[in-house]
Amino acid sequence: MAALTRLSKPSSSSAFSSMAAYVSRSFASAMASEPTAPSPFSPPPPPFALKPNLPRRDPNDRDVQWVFLGCPGVGKGTYASRLCNLLGVPHIATGDLVREELASSGPLSRQLSEIVNQGKLVSDEIIISLLSKRLEAGEANGESGFILDGFPRTIKQAEILVEVIDIDMVLNLKLREDVLLEKCLGRRICGQCGKNFNVASINVKGEDGRPGMSMAPLLPPPDCMSKLITRSDDTEEVVKERFRVYYEKSQPVEEFYRSRGKLLEFDLPGGIPESWPKLLQVLNLDDHEDKRYAAA
Template sequence: MAAITRLVRRTVSISNLASRCLSPHLPRKDPADRKVQWVFLGCPGVGKGTYASRLCDLLGVPHIATGDLVRQELASSGPLSAQLSEIVNQGKLVSDEIIISLLSKRLADGEAKGESGFILDGFPRTINQAEILDGVTDIDLVVNLKIREDVLIEKCLGRRICSQCGTNFNVASINIKGENGSPGISMAPLLPPAHCMTKLITRADDTEVVVKERLRIYKEMSQPVEGYYDNQGKLLEFELPGGIPESWPKLLQALNLDDYEPKQSVAA
C-alpha cells in the first residue's frame, strides 16, 4: 500500500486530569483526506478493539485484527489452513512469519479493492514484529490506550459472555474516588438484556491471578514496542478517563476528529 502523509512527528499525550491536553494535538487535516494506516495497542481488556472499530466506522477504513485473520484462514481451504490447524491443535504460538504472511495478503487485497487505509488492532506485539511490519507497510500513527491497573483488573473480572448468543457484557460497576492528586474514574456496567441475564458465563481465564499475570507479561513485551514507535515519533499515548461516554469524545479530540463526527451524523 502506498505510503501516506505522515500525521504525527512527535509523541503527544492526553491527560485524564481536568480533561486537558499536556501536548499539542495531531495536525488538523481534512477528514476526507485521512487515509489512515494506524495501529492500536493496549493491555488485554483495555478496549482497544472497541475504540478501533468505532474509529474504523467513522473513517471508513477496515478494522484488522490478526486473531481474526488466523481464524478466517483456519475456516478456509487456503494454503496455510492445514499448517495453522496443526499449530493450534498442538497449543503452539503462530509464528511471526505466518502472521505477517496473512497480514500482507489482507493489505494487498484491500489495496486492490481500493481501501484507503486500515487500523491494526493489537499488532505488532514485539520488536521483531514491528520491524517486519515496517518492511511490509508504512505505519503513520500508533495509539497506545492506557488505564489504571486497578480499574483494568476490575474491568476484566467483570467480563461475562452469553452462553447462548456469544455476546460480551460487563457487570463491573466501577466508581473509584480520586485521591493523592489522582483523579477518580467511573465506568458503568454493560449489562445484558433480560433474555441473556440467566445465561451469563465467565471466561475460565478471567481470574485475578491470571489477569495480573497476563498484564505482567504484556508490560514486559509492550514496553520495547512502545519505545520503538516513540523513537520514530509515531506514538500517541491516551489515558482513558472513564467508560466510552467519557473517553470517546476525548479520543476524537486527541486525533483532531472532534469536529468530524457531528458532520458525519448530519450527513447521514
C-alpha cells in the same frame, strides 16, 4: 497531522499486497537464519509476489493507516472499531483473527488454544501468517487504509511493519492496572450473537495523586443476558500473566514508535461516555457534531 482529519480518500490496495508478501518473506528469512526448535506449524508461502521498489503512497492520497497499542483489556477493540466506523476503514484485530482460527477447528486450533489459555503471546510466525491471509482477503475486497489492533506486539513485528507500511500514527491507550484487572474479569460474550459486554461496575477512589475513576457496566439486552459466557482466558491468574507478558514484550514497541515521533499517548479518563468525546478531540475529529455520534 493531515491524516487525522482526512475522512475520505481514494482506495489503494498496493500497501496491503506489499505488506502481506513482505511479512511472509521476511519472517521466513528470519526463521531460516536463526536456529529454532522444530514447530508443528509451517507458514504458507507468500500470497503475493513482492513488487520491487514499490513506491509508498502519499498520505493525502490514501486512507489513514493507524496502529493501536495498549495493555490487554484497555479497550483497543472498542475504540478502534468506533473510529473505523467513523473513518470508513477496516478494523484489523489480530485477537479476532486468533479467535476465528480457534473456532474453525483448523490445524492451528489446538496449538493456539494451549497458548491463549496460558496467557502467552502467540508467536510471530502464527500472527504474521494469519495477518497475511487477512490482508489478502482485504485486497480482494478493495479495502483502503486500516487500523491495526494487536499488531505489532513485539519489536520484530514492528521492524517488519515499518519496512513496508508508512504508519501515520500509533495511539497508545493507557489505564491504571487495578481498573484493567476489574475490566478483564468482567468481560462476557453472548454465546448466541457473539457480541462483547462487561458486567463490572467500577468505582475506584482517587489516592496517591491518582484521580478516581468510574465505569458503568456494559450490560447486554434481555435476549442476551441468559446466554453470557466468560472467556476461558479471563481468569485472574491468566489476566495478570498477560499483563506481565505485555510489559516485558510489548512495552518496548511503545519506545520504538516514540523515538520515531509516531506515538500519541491517551490516558482514558473513564468509560466510553467520558473517553470517546475527548479521544475525538485529541484526534482532531470533533469538528462536526454529527461525527461525535456517528460511531456510537
